[in-house]
Amino acid sequence: MPAPTSAESLVLHAVRRHTQAENPSSFLALNSGNEIFTDPAADGVIIYRHTGRFLVQLGGPFAAADSYGALLDRFAAHARALGLGLVGVQLQRADAERYAQKGFTVNQIGASWAVRLPDFTLRGTKFMQLRNKISRALRNGLQVSEVDADQWQDRLREIDGAWLATKGEAPRALEFLVGQLGGPAQTHRRLFLGTIEDRPVGYISYSPVYGSRAGWMHDLSRRIPDGSPGLMEAINAHAIEVFRSEGEEWLHFGFTPFTGLDEDLELPGHSPSFHWLMRFLWEHGEQLYPAKSQLAYKEKWAPELRIPEYVAFDGEASLAGFAHIFRACNAF
Structure with missing residues (x-):
């Protein structure tokens, strides 16, 4: 087994230590192919992929509480300086609230189950x-x-x-x-x-x-x-x-898009049209992602915990930003 690189050690340390957002998918941050954003003045990391005209972020910052906001601000500024859009996916509720406070458009995109x-x-x-x-x-x-x-x-x-x-x-x-x-x-x-x-x-x-x-x-x-x-x-x-x-x-x-949707879980300032799109894809989006069959397997085990997960757009919700999430996932 290869020895972890310093970058891998940094990411592993961050997802283990900074768990305030309770993201069950945090270990995906260690996937090969991910990019890492850090700042010398902040204790934490942001994980993302550069795909087309967007930076697609996994979860919120894996960061200490006193570094979270500053690290997010610097990452957003980094994306803007490159002339790129920024979209974050698999945000937990605590992340979603912080992003909404900073002016992002935040919507529920699905849920995970436990x-x-x-x-x-x-x-x-x-x-x-x-x-x-x-x-x-x-x-x-x-x-x-x-x-x-x-x-x-x-x-x-x-x-x-x-x-x-x-x-x-x-x-x-x-x-x-x-x-x-x-x-x-x-x-x-x-x-x-x-x-x-x-x-x-x-x-x-x-x-x-x-x-x-x-x-x-x-x-x-x-x-x-x-x-x-x-x-x-x-x-x-x-x-x-x-x-x-x-x-x-x-x-x-794990996370399944388009499932567990609940209008009561949306945050102030969310996009009603994006909420409608998620509902539409739940009913008719099997070609994009087999959400119904994935949820059917999970429901066999009678999960008692539904964890809503969110997407955040720097600016208005956009189809382009949403599509680039799936592009980052190699779906097309």
């Missing part, structure tokens, strides 16, 4: 269908174990290739707002692999979550297209039992 683990059980009628799917996968020979990703790289790529081949012509693997495997940050992630007759058939990667709802985030997941029903459910159920045995408190299911 299950509290100490009292979690799959017993009861509401989990009957889920138990049946898991049982079917196990009857078909599925075995689940935690593995070292570096030792399985070639086989994981086979799963990735088979999965990506089902996504139509010229498919693209998403980046930025989803996790990745490999690189110096891999030592902090956990990987659970499903095999049938020693053939890898699916995996789920979990990223650490910091703050008062610390635990793990169900992140990158892939499976072969012709595999047994219930593969991913069985892998996740196994991981849950491991996490519970270790005393972990929360399993987060």
Whole structure:
């Protein structure tokens, strides 16, 4: 495993230490391909990608409370000096309020979901269908174990290739707002692999979550297209039992755009037209992002916590800024 660079150490320190915004996706800041904005006078970092005419920011500043506002101001000034637009995505509520105070147009863009683990059980009628799917996968020979990703790289790529081949012509693997495997940050992630007759058939990667709802985030997941029903459910159920045995408190299911929308969660000054667009994409936006199927999987686990997530535009909400979020994610 390569030794972390000083930049990676800086980012890891920031997302571990500065958790006031309680962002369950903060570990995505360590993805390769991200850019880092810092200021000598501020304690913290801003993570972003330069995409076309925009800087697309992940979450709010991962910064000390007394540096947060100044770091955001300097980053916004940096974008303006370059003649670029600025849009931030996956802001938490505390971030959203700070951005709105600074004149950004802030709207809810979706939500993330979480299950509290100490009292979690799959017993009861509401989990009957889920138990049946898991049982079917196990009857078909599925075995689940935690593995070292570096030792399985070639086989994981086979799963990735088979999965990506089902996504139509010229498919693209998403980046930025989803996790990745490999690189110096891999030592902090956990990987659970499903095999049938020693053939890898699916995996789920979990990223650490910091703050008062610390635990793990169900992140990158892939499976072969012709595999047994219930593969991913069985892998996740196994991981849950491991996490519970270790005393972990929360399993987060990550951000899904267009879900959990609630007009009561919008902030003063939000864009009504952008709120309408998010509602429209929930109903009709499957070609852009399969939000309904993603939410259906998460709801199988009866998450008890819905965490609203926001987008912030420096200026008015714009379709161009919104589109560049998906461009930063390699969606097109």
